[in-house]
Amino acid sequence: MSSTAIMKNRVPSLDEIIEARKGKAGALLGILEDAQGLEEHRYLSEDTLRRIALGTGTPLSTVYSVATFYSFFNLAPQGKHSIVVCRGTACHTRGSLELLETALARLGIDGFREDECNSITSLDAFASVRTVACFGQCALAPVVEVDGTLHSRVTVGKLASLISKLGKGGDK
Ligand code: FES
Incomplete structure:
Protein backbone atom coordinates (compact mmCIF):
# COMPACT_ATOMS: atom_id res chain seq x y z
CA MET A 1 0.00 0.00 0.00
CA TYR A 70 15.94 18.29 15.19
CA SER A 71 14.14 20.66 17.54
CA PHE A 72 10.91 19.83 15.70
CA PHE A 73 10.76 16.49 17.49
CA ASN A 74 9.57 16.25 21.08
CA LEU A 75 10.60 13.50 23.43
CA ALA A 76 8.10 14.47 26.13
CA PRO A 77 4.33 15.05 25.97
CA GLN A 78 3.45 18.54 24.75
CA GLY A 79 0.75 20.90 25.93
CA LYS A 80 -2.37 21.77 23.95
CA HIS A 81 -0.77 25.04 22.81
CA SER A 82 2.77 25.71 21.68
CA ILE A 83 4.83 28.86 22.24
CA VAL A 84 8.30 28.92 20.74
CA VAL A 85 10.60 31.80 21.64
CA CYS A 86 13.66 32.43 19.49
CA ARG A 87 16.77 32.81 21.60
CA GLY A 88 19.26 33.52 18.82
CA THR A 89 21.56 36.51 19.01
CA ALA A 90 19.39 38.92 17.02
CA CYS A 91 16.30 38.10 19.05
CA HIS A 92 18.22 38.08 22.32
CA THR A 93 19.55 41.59 21.74
CA ARG A 94 15.98 42.71 21.04
CA GLY A 95 14.53 41.36 24.26
CA SER A 96 13.70 37.69 23.75
CA LEU A 97 14.71 36.78 27.31
CA GLU A 98 11.99 39.06 28.63
CA LEU A 99 9.55 37.45 26.19
CA LEU A 100 10.51 33.99 27.42
CA GLU A 101 10.06 35.07 31.02
CA THR A 102 6.70 36.63 30.15
CA ALA A 103 5.45 33.43 28.52
CA LEU A 104 6.54 31.30 31.47
CA ALA A 105 5.00 33.67 34.01
CA ARG A 106 1.71 34.02 32.12
CA LEU A 107 1.40 30.24 31.91
CA GLY A 108 2.36 29.69 35.53
CA ILE A 109 5.43 27.66 34.65
CA ASP A 110 8.25 27.52 37.19
CA GLY A 111 11.64 25.92 37.10
CA PHE A 112 12.57 26.25 33.43
CA ARG A 113 16.33 26.08 33.07
CA GLU A 114 17.30 27.25 29.60
CA ASP A 115 20.83 25.94 30.01
CA GLU A 116 19.53 22.42 30.73
CA CYS A 117 16.70 21.88 28.24
CA ASN A 118 14.78 23.68 25.51
CA SER A 119 11.18 23.03 26.44
CA ILE A 120 8.78 22.75 29.33
CA THR A 121 5.07 22.04 29.60
CA SER A 122 2.69 23.59 32.11
CA LEU A 123 1.43 21.22 34.81
CA ASP A 124 -2.11 21.51 33.45
CA ALA A 125 -0.81 20.58 29.94
CA PHE A 126 -2.35 23.79 28.61
CA ALA A 127 0.81 24.88 26.79
CA SER A 128 4.42 24.05 26.11
CA VAL A 129 7.09 26.72 25.91
CA ARG A 130 10.13 25.98 23.80
CA THR A 131 13.22 27.87 22.71
CA VAL A 132 14.95 27.67 19.33
CA ALA A 133 18.33 28.93 18.17
CA CYS A 134 17.00 30.89 15.16
CA PHE A 135 13.88 30.99 12.99
CA GLY A 136 15.86 32.47 10.09
CA GLN A 137 13.87 35.70 10.43
CA CYS A 138 16.52 37.75 12.22
CA ALA A 139 15.61 41.03 10.48
CA LEU A 140 12.19 40.75 12.12
CA ALA A 141 13.50 40.02 15.62
CA PRO A 142 12.33 39.26 18.16
CA VAL A 143 10.33 36.38 16.76
CA VAL A 144 7.89 34.11 18.60
CA GLU A 145 5.81 31.27 17.17
CA VAL A 146 2.39 30.66 18.74
CA ASP A 147 0.56 27.49 17.68
CA GLY A 148 2.53 27.35 14.44
CA THR A 149 2.15 31.02 13.45
CA LEU A 150 5.25 33.21 13.44
CA HIS A 151 4.97 36.67 14.96
CA SER A 152 7.66 39.27 14.34
CA ARG A 153 8.89 42.29 16.33
CA VAL A 154 7.06 40.89 19.31
CA THR A 155 6.77 43.03 22.42
CA VAL A 156 5.93 41.89 25.93
CA GLY A 157 2.48 43.41 25.54
CA LYS A 158 1.87 41.70 22.20
CA LEU A 159 2.95 38.32 23.57
CA ALA A 160 0.77 38.74 26.67
CA SER A 161 -2.15 39.49 24.36
CA LEU A 162 -1.44 36.45 22.17
CA ILE A 163 -1.33 34.20 25.23
CA SER A 164 -4.54 35.57 26.66
CA LYS A 165 -6.22 34.95 23.30
CA LEU A 166 -5.37 31.27 23.67
CA GLY A 167 -7.98 31.33 26.42
CA LYS A 168 -6.12 29.70 29.25
CA GLY A 169 -8.42 27.12 30.77
CA GLY A 170 -10.63 26.93 27.68
CA ASP A 171 -10.61 26.70 23.92
CA LYS A 172 -9.37 29.43 21.57
S1 FES B 1 17.90 35.04 15.93
FE1 FES B 1 15.75 35.00 16.11
S2 FES B 1 15.11 34.73 14.05
FE2 FES B 1 17.26 34.64 13.94
Whole structure:
Protein backbone atom coordinates (compact mmCIF):
# COMPACT_ATOMS: atom_id res chain seq x y z
CA MET A 1 0.00 0.00 0.00
CA SER A 2 1.39 3.42 -0.87
CA SER A 3 1.67 6.14 1.78
CA THR A 4 -0.70 8.27 -0.34
CA ALA A 5 -3.34 5.56 -0.31
CA ILE A 6 -3.04 5.22 3.45
CA MET A 7 -3.36 8.96 4.06
CA LYS A 8 -6.48 9.33 1.88
CA ASN A 9 -8.50 6.74 3.72
CA ARG A 10 -7.80 7.08 7.44
CA VAL A 11 -5.14 7.78 10.00
CA PRO A 12 -2.51 5.07 9.51
CA SER A 13 -0.99 3.05 12.31
CA LEU A 14 2.68 3.36 13.16
CA ASP A 15 3.34 -0.03 11.57
CA GLU A 16 1.69 1.14 8.34
CA ILE A 17 3.72 4.36 8.32
CA ILE A 18 6.94 2.41 8.73
CA GLU A 19 5.97 -0.11 6.07
CA ALA A 20 5.00 2.60 3.55
CA ARG A 21 8.21 4.59 3.95
CA LYS A 22 11.01 2.26 4.92
CA GLY A 23 13.82 1.88 2.42
CA LYS A 24 13.00 5.21 0.73
CA ALA A 25 15.19 8.32 0.75
CA GLY A 26 14.65 10.38 3.88
CA ALA A 27 12.48 7.63 5.32
CA LEU A 28 13.55 8.00 8.92
CA LEU A 29 12.77 11.72 9.12
CA GLY A 30 9.37 11.21 7.50
CA ILE A 31 8.51 8.28 9.75
CA LEU A 32 9.47 10.25 12.87
CA GLU A 33 7.40 13.22 11.72
CA ASP A 34 4.34 11.08 10.99
CA ALA A 35 4.77 9.09 14.20
CA GLN A 36 4.84 12.29 16.25
CA GLY A 37 1.68 13.41 14.48
CA LEU A 38 -0.10 10.23 15.58
CA GLU A 39 0.40 11.00 19.23
CA GLU A 40 -2.22 13.24 20.88
CA HIS A 41 0.48 15.09 22.80
CA ARG A 42 2.81 15.42 19.77
CA TYR A 43 5.84 13.54 21.03
CA LEU A 44 7.91 10.47 20.38
CA SER A 45 7.86 8.03 23.28
CA GLU A 46 10.68 5.61 23.95
CA ASP A 47 8.41 2.78 22.86
CA THR A 48 7.73 4.57 19.55
CA LEU A 49 11.45 5.12 18.93
CA ARG A 50 12.11 1.43 19.62
CA ARG A 51 9.35 0.32 17.25
CA ILE A 52 10.71 2.60 14.51
CA ALA A 53 14.23 1.25 15.03
CA LEU A 54 12.98 -2.32 14.86
CA GLY A 55 10.65 -1.72 11.93
CA THR A 56 13.22 0.08 9.78
CA GLY A 57 16.22 -2.00 10.81
CA THR A 58 17.94 1.17 12.04
CA PRO A 59 20.06 1.16 15.21
CA LEU A 60 18.12 2.68 18.11
CA SER A 61 21.06 5.04 18.74
CA THR A 62 20.64 6.45 15.20
CA VAL A 63 16.89 6.90 15.59
CA TYR A 64 17.45 8.60 18.94
CA SER A 65 20.19 10.86 17.48
CA VAL A 66 17.92 12.08 14.69
CA ALA A 67 15.00 12.63 17.08
CA THR A 68 17.16 14.70 19.41
CA PHE A 69 19.01 16.64 16.67
CA TYR A 70 15.94 18.29 15.19
CA SER A 71 14.14 20.66 17.54
CA PHE A 72 10.91 19.83 15.70
CA PHE A 73 10.76 16.49 17.49
CA ASN A 74 9.57 16.25 21.08
CA LEU A 75 10.60 13.50 23.43
CA ALA A 76 8.10 14.47 26.13
CA PRO A 77 4.33 15.05 25.97
CA GLN A 78 3.45 18.54 24.75
CA GLY A 79 0.75 20.90 25.93
CA LYS A 80 -2.37 21.77 23.95
CA HIS A 81 -0.77 25.04 22.81
CA SER A 82 2.77 25.71 21.68
CA ILE A 83 4.83 28.86 22.24
CA VAL A 84 8.30 28.92 20.74
CA VAL A 85 10.60 31.80 21.64
CA CYS A 86 13.66 32.43 19.49
CA ARG A 87 16.77 32.81 21.60
CA GLY A 88 19.26 33.52 18.82
CA THR A 89 21.56 36.51 19.01
CA ALA A 90 19.39 38.92 17.02
CA CYS A 91 16.30 38.10 19.05
CA HIS A 92 18.22 38.08 22.32
CA THR A 93 19.55 41.59 21.74
CA ARG A 94 15.98 42.71 21.04
CA GLY A 95 14.53 41.36 24.26
CA SER A 96 13.70 37.69 23.75
CA LEU A 97 14.71 36.78 27.31
CA GLU A 98 11.99 39.06 28.63
CA LEU A 99 9.55 37.45 26.19
CA LEU A 100 10.51 33.99 27.42
CA GLU A 101 10.06 35.07 31.02
CA THR A 102 6.70 36.63 30.15
CA ALA A 103 5.45 33.43 28.52
CA LEU A 104 6.54 31.30 31.47
CA ALA A 105 5.00 33.67 34.01
CA ARG A 106 1.71 34.02 32.12
CA LEU A 107 1.40 30.24 31.91
CA GLY A 108 2.36 29.69 35.53
CA ILE A 109 5.43 27.66 34.65
CA ASP A 110 8.25 27.52 37.19
CA GLY A 111 11.64 25.92 37.10
CA PHE A 112 12.57 26.25 33.43
CA ARG A 113 16.33 26.08 33.07
CA GLU A 114 17.30 27.25 29.60
CA ASP A 115 20.83 25.94 30.01
CA GLU A 116 19.53 22.42 30.73
CA CYS A 117 16.70 21.88 28.24
CA ASN A 118 14.78 23.68 25.51
CA SER A 119 11.18 23.03 26.44
CA ILE A 120 8.78 22.75 29.33
CA THR A 121 5.07 22.04 29.60
CA SER A 122 2.69 23.59 32.11
CA LEU A 123 1.43 21.22 34.81
CA ASP A 124 -2.11 21.51 33.45
CA ALA A 125 -0.81 20.58 29.94
CA PHE A 126 -2.35 23.79 28.61
CA ALA A 127 0.81 24.88 26.79
CA SER A 128 4.42 24.05 26.11
CA VAL A 129 7.09 26.72 25.91
CA ARG A 130 10.13 25.98 23.80
CA THR A 131 13.22 27.87 22.71
CA VAL A 132 14.95 27.67 19.33
CA ALA A 133 18.33 28.93 18.17
CA CYS A 134 17.00 30.89 15.16
CA PHE A 135 13.88 30.99 12.99
CA GLY A 136 15.86 32.47 10.09
CA GLN A 137 13.87 35.70 10.43
CA CYS A 138 16.52 37.75 12.22
CA ALA A 139 15.61 41.03 10.48
CA LEU A 140 12.19 40.75 12.12
CA ALA A 141 13.50 40.02 15.62
CA PRO A 142 12.33 39.26 18.16
CA VAL A 143 10.33 36.38 16.76
CA VAL A 144 7.89 34.11 18.60
CA GLU A 145 5.81 31.27 17.17
CA VAL A 146 2.39 30.66 18.74
CA ASP A 147 0.56 27.49 17.68
CA GLY A 148 2.53 27.35 14.44
CA THR A 149 2.15 31.02 13.45
CA LEU A 150 5.25 33.21 13.44
CA HIS A 151 4.97 36.67 14.96
CA SER A 152 7.66 39.27 14.34
CA ARG A 153 8.89 42.29 16.33
CA VAL A 154 7.06 40.89 19.31
CA THR A 155 6.77 43.03 22.42
CA VAL A 156 5.93 41.89 25.93
CA GLY A 157 2.48 43.41 25.54
CA LYS A 158 1.87 41.70 22.20
CA LEU A 159 2.95 38.32 23.57
CA ALA A 160 0.77 38.74 26.67
CA SER A 161 -2.15 39.49 24.36
CA LEU A 162 -1.44 36.45 22.17
CA ILE A 163 -1.33 34.20 25.23
CA SER A 164 -4.54 35.57 26.66
CA LYS A 165 -6.22 34.95 23.30
CA LEU A 166 -5.37 31.27 23.67
CA GLY A 167 -7.98 31.33 26.42
CA LYS A 168 -6.12 29.70 29.25
CA GLY A 169 -8.42 27.12 30.77
CA GLY A 170 -10.63 26.93 27.68
CA ASP A 171 -10.61 26.70 23.92
CA LYS A 172 -9.37 29.43 21.57
S1 FES B 1 17.90 35.04 15.93
FE1 FES B 1 15.75 35.00 16.11
S2 FES B 1 15.11 34.73 14.05
FE2 FES B 1 17.26 34.64 13.94
